[in-house]
Amino acid sequence: MGNETKSSRPPGFQTLDDALVLTRAEMIENHRKFGNPGLVQLLGLAGYDQLFVRASGVEVWDADGNRYLDFLGGYGALNVGHNHPRVVAALDKVKEYPNLLQAGISPIVSSLLRDLALLTPGELQHTFLCNSGAEAVEGALKLARAATGRTRIIYCQGGFHGKTLGALSVTGRPQYQKPFEPLLPGCEAVPFGDLAALEQAFGRGEKPAAFIVEPIQGEGGVIIPPDGYLRGVRELCSRHGVVMIVDEVQTGFGRTGTLFACQAEDVVPDVMCLSKSLGGGVMPIGAFITTPALWQKAFGGVEKSRLHTSTFGGNTRAAAAALAALEVIVDEDLPSQAREKGEYFLGRLRLLQQEFPLIKEVRGRGLLIGIEFHSETGLLGKVTAGVADRLAQEYLASLVSAQLFRQYRVICAYTLNNPNVIRLEPPLVVTYEQIDYVVDSLREALSTYRNAAGFALGTARQVVSGWLKRGK
């Protein structure tokens, strides 16, 4: 009585309850009208615009009850799988805690900070919590600048560190950078895996503040550098006094068979960027962790303690999900699982490569796996003045992944910086049976594609002989 307020919902306003019963068509229409129509179209082409309503572990279900296997794994954010019960329970345990309270420090965050220091190698000790991979990279770049008083940043061609302005400035794909130029000044790309080029860059012009690198380039097409590269980078950075930032956003938390990929070479960076699976596949969270010395230089003391902040960074629920995710990763020894299952998966895929010349290379470490397809179509490319080459380059991997999805209900995708590579990075809790199913599906899909390519080549031959006849 008296206190009842009249809702001012405009006509057509949809509540969460409305959203939970939308049809697929209504969902698509909302996205198309009010979101990113081009992206909806692209997802639709591959058939990815399904109404997914449930997920658990490696499995996802659509509203019609069809089951899919997720071998994309949230681009590396789902190492513990979808909706891991311990992560979901963690959110329940803290549901009455204040989630956001800027005026205070939290016991949950305090334990997360401690665990991250314990689990990361060497002297990495002080963590800043944020909300995404790109933000972790932004923070790391700022830290390097503030700690050294220098500005130059060296990064790798083909590398991917996110799409915010600073992270984009060190993301080695000109196609993503061009529309937003000028980007951060003083950022310079060197070839990935090339220590001589790095040393040259260090010696040229103003001394760099930092070198940022992924231990394995994920979006670049699952590119593994030569053995000893990361150790060489460590040595060069130490010798030149350059801050070594290792971006473990995608490779971290067991993905490549060790808790962090840099541990495969016993390398301890000065700064490590983390995100994705840190949130247990449920909450967005990112972090960068650094040594006491660098922290002190950049953010030490009361005065500098608020130089870099984030409203949502270190909120209770994200931190609780992260603590639970770390528990699962350690208790279930997910790094070992990734190593063993990855070897099995790679072995089976390499056999497939022998069967299908269309596959140029199978590569990976742990459960970060890429299958690269041949991008040149040879004769067909010449006949079509490169059109077929371009099509093959841009679309072959997406055609195969779309077929895997439509026909076999396997979710996977091509890598962002290298569209001719299919990337397979399932949750680390994937079963051998699920791996077998995906390999068998791929074999069937490639069999049909081999025929299609043969057909195209046959058509090209006819065109060429027609030209030759006309030329006579």
Ligand SMILES: Cc1ncc(COP(=O)(O)O)c(C=O)c1O
């Ligand atoms: C290595 C690496 N760094 C940074 C990012 C950016 O993360 P986010 O998309 O959360 O900004 C990604 C995303 O794929 C990544 O793979």
